[in-house]
Amino acid sequence: MKVTNAMLLLVVGLSLGSPTVQAKDACETVLCMFGKYKGEDPSECDPAVRDYFSIIEYKKHGKIDWSGTSNARQEFLDSCPQADSGATKKINDMFGKAGG
Numbered sequence: 001m002k003v004t005n006a007m008l009l010l011v012v013g014l015s016l017g018s019p020t021v022q023a024k025d026a027c028e029t030v031l032c033m034f035g036k037y038k039g040e041d042p043s044e045c046d047p048a049v050r051d052y053f054s055i056i057e058y059k060k061h062g063k064i065d066w067s068g069t070s071n072a073r074q075e076f077l078d079s080c081p082q083a084d085s086g087a088t089k090k091i092n093d094m095f096g097k098a099g100g
Helices: 005-016 026-037 043-053 066-078 085-095
Strands: none
Touching (some): 026 066, 026 085, 043 066, 066 085
């Protein structure tokens, strides 16, 4: 069986899953990303920061959709009920379209 690029992309996409599923604790991510926003970068925040930057939306042809990525990341941050929406907006304005 010949493996085409389209088949390979499908398998990779299925193995990666949905970015939102990969993300764990939105409240921890908000706390850690706000620290990053303020210039702090403690190593215990690495998993939460990775969760945030693992949220990536793609266009049809496999290119990153930065607007969609930023929107999905903002939605994830806003899923923390204790988060201040002003703080999550500041975080996402700085990092929402960044590669991590």
